[in-house]
Amino acid sequence: MDLTALGWTADRVADLPPGCEPGRVLRVDRGRLTVHAADGERRVHPAAGLHEGAAPAVGDWVALRGELAVAVLPRRSAFTRTAAGRTSAAQVVAADVDVVLVVDALVGEARVRRIERYLAVAWGSGAAPAVVLTKADLCDDVAAVVAQVAEDALGVPVLPVSSLTGEGLDAVRSLVGPGRTAAMVGPSGVGKSSLANALAGRAVAGTQDIREDGRGRHTTTARELHVLPGGGLLVDTPGMRELALYDDEDGVAQAYADVVGLAAECRYRDCEHRTEPGCAVAAAVDDGRLDPARLTAWRKLEGEARRQLLRVDARARADERKRLRSLHRSMRERPYRAR
Incomplete structure (x- = not known):
């Protein structure tokens, strides 16, 4: 079978280890992979140690050596x-x-x-x-x-x-x-x-x-x-009763591009979009340009993505501590801070 019908592109050849052929993962179950290679479908075993890195997922391209999948090729998405x-x-x-x-x-x-x-x-x-x-x-x-x-x-x-x-x-x-x-x-x-x-x-x-x-x-x-x-x-894919975000700050920003665009117009860089003067987000809610429920959803997903990033990224945790220290200093210096 011509693998281009399965999404294979010539630029992926450089990612193949020597002596291997490519295969597309059709299904993952019980520790074995169903893959589609040039000669058709076959069942293969993941090589020892393959799960220590990026475990194969449906849609992945894997490097095949006989009946073993020895590597997951770099993912494009x-x-x-x-x-x-x-x-x-x-x-x-x-x-x-x-x-x-x-x-x-x-x-x-x-x-x-x-x-x-x-x-x-x-x-x-x-x-x-x-x-x-x-x-x-x-x-x-x-x-x-x-x-x-x-x-x-x-x-x-x-x-x-x-x-x-x-x-x-x-x-x-x-x-x-x-x-x-x-x-x-x-x-x-x-x-x-x-x-x-x-x-x-x-x-x-x-x-x-x-x-x-x-x-x-x-x-x-x-x-x-x-x-x-x-x-x-x-x-x-099976139905998902729970879809927890994983390091999706960019995705949240894209999905809520209207809210992010308004936030960029706020007077204060650290605006929380609640009661601060010069808040473009609050103004949009007040004049009906932004649904309050959409703002609430954005806050929830942005916070969820941020918390998940802090769990998995040590550098992000250090940056967050630095951000919080800066925020606390700015709150003490705000002219509109309640006395």
Whole structure:
């Protein structure tokens, strides 16, 4: 098989260790990898010590030597979250993707804050995000919901689709051309598996009905890379009940570019955007240009990303201590400080 159909590019040859061939990771389970190499699919073992560095993830290109994957080639992008549980470790959900499809459903009220969180991680991945709103056939006013989401999904296409009727599928396919890889992310029950099946033109993922309490079921149990008709590739991921940011300060800034732009206009550099005079953010809230809920969401995600960075980065912790000392000094010197 011509590996360019799987996203291989000639400039990656320099990253291959001598005597190795490339393979794309389709699935990771039980300590073994399903990879697609030039001669087709095969099951291989990760070499001893491979997990000490960057453990292979779905979408990765690995260097193969016989039945061993001996190295993970440098990633061009990665959708990464903090692993679930009491940990600060990173978990790569999908690697070497060109576009991240943030999937939610056009059922009930638009979950704008949840979509913003996914977009923050998507922007930080190095891939281009897009919002896909499924179940358009169950929504009475698709245009209104799309407009509501698009208002806060700055610079991101918002695509309504119906896996049942086929409405909007061509717009999604246009984002996943030959050799391009898309990763679908979102909570359970929003229609990711149905969308994967519709795009693939065959059953590649199981589907189930929504539970009686309205919460989604985990129909996809493992991340898997599927080859689509026309040459695109799609990573289907299990639903995420928890999406904790991992070192995503840049992604948060991109997702909330409007708020960040306003903050740059504040009179004081260390403005907290609450009661300080000359605060451009507070002024935008007061005159209706900025939704207070969006400001609250930005504060929450910015703080979360910052705390995670401090957990994993010693230099960032030192810089934070320096910043806090400077902040305390400036607070003592502020002319508007309460006496």
